[in-house]
Amino acid sequence: MKAQRIRTQLYQPVVKWVGGKRNLCKELHRKAPPKFGNYYEPFFGGGAFALHLHGDGSLSTSNVFLGDMSKPLMTMYYIIRDNPQEFIAKLDSEEYSWKMDISEREVAFIRCRIRFNELNNKPSLENSEEIEMSCLFLYLNKTGFNGLYRVNKQGHYNVSVDKLTKGARTICDANAVENLSAFLNREGVSLGNCSYETLLQTAKAGDFVYLDPPYDDTFVAYQKTGFSWDDQVRLKTVVDELHDRGCYIMVSNSATAAIKELYKEYSQDFTSVTSSVNSKASDRKNKRQEIIIRNYLY
Numbered sequence: 001m002k003a004q005r006i007r008t009q010l011y012q013p014v015v016k017w018v019g020g021k022r023n024l025c026k027e028l029h030r031k032a033p034p035k036f037g038n039y040y041e042p043f044f045g046g047g048a049f050a051l052h053l054h055g056d057g058s059l060s061t062s063n064v065f066l067g068d069m070s071k072p073l074m075t076m077y078y079i080i081r082d083n084p085q086e087f088i089a090k091l092d093s094e095e096y097s098w099k100m101d102i103s104e105r106e107v108a109f110i111r112c113r114i115r116f117n118e119l120n121n122k123p124s125l126e127n128s129e130e131i132e133m134s135c136l137f138l139y140l141n142k143t144g145f146n147g148l149y150r151v152n153k154q155g156h157y158n159v160s161v162d163k164l165t166k167g168a169r170t171i172c173d174a175n176a177v178e179n180l181s182a183f184l185n186r187e188g189v190s191l192g193n194c195s196y197e198t199l200l201q202t203a204k205a206g207d208f209v210y211l212d213p214p215y216d217d218t219f220v221a222y223q224k225t226g227f228s229w230d231d232q233v234r235l236k237t238v239v240d241e242l243h244d245r246g247c248y249i250m251v252s253n254s255a256t257a258a259i260k261e262l263y264k265e266y267s268q269d270f271t272s273v274t275s276s277v278n279s280k281a282s283d284r285k286n287k288r289q290e291i292i293i294r295n296y297l298y
């Protein structure tokens, strides 16, 4: 099956990502500082907001620091930056086609999942293995149940195949990959497969830091370590340190009573979103309240 080169908006995420901010970009942009130095996004995920800002030209004079703890996600971004054509071509092959017959689809999915877990748990990978793992990661993301990336306590990806979707499906949107690759290759853009504290070490006065951690009280299993309430509290202490350094900080989270209380000395705005990708079916139907926390007002 040939890759479908479809028309897309210029800059949009390559992956479906739980907690992705595609639907909230305009609202977040309205609440961003009009001028800032460098830009930091250490919970990058699908990167909807950074891509939105880049597409709008808002990052043209900034150095940009993007990071995430997820090893396969960031490995895929390094491959998209350094080797986009090989990535696109491999995903264009029969091996990664979207099978229309459900039993074939399930067999292909399980084969890919086993191989992905094998590669993802190797301590180090050859370049060809990194490309293979990245292709498998995107294939599983697009054909697995609801685009979920969830791991168990052993770090094994354990999502099942999506049995519901019947129509054709694009695994790799070549335009989106090429546009993302161009952005990641721009001078001054750097990527880190690290924890948020590490990425934020160089943030200084006047820089803009957007933090979109795993939500309180909902899906957190992006990594085998999860993201506990203690992690939310630790993040708040980092927000306080960034505030003392003079950074502009914007945090999004679910609007739980505990998060409102934790950030009570900061500005709080609320918005409701329908999440297209959520681990719980009930949450996918309902609008959820999100909180946008800032240490500045415009």
Ligand SMILES: C[S@@+](CC[C@H](N)C(=O)[O-])C[C@H]1O[C@@H](n2cnc3c(N)ncnc32)[C@H](O)[C@@H]1O
Residues within 6 Å of the ligand: 017, 018, 019, 020, 021, 022, 042, 043, 044, 045, 046, 047, 048, 049, 067, 068, 069, 070, 194, 195, 196, 197, 212, 213, 214, 215, 222, 223, 226, 227
């Ligand atoms: C809510 S998602 C971010 C979604 C993203 N804003 C988007 O639009 O797709 C949270 C992300 O935080 C990452 N993460 C979890 N713990 C982390 C940590 N300690 N440091 C950095 N990233 C982490 C997860 O891998 C996940 O991609």
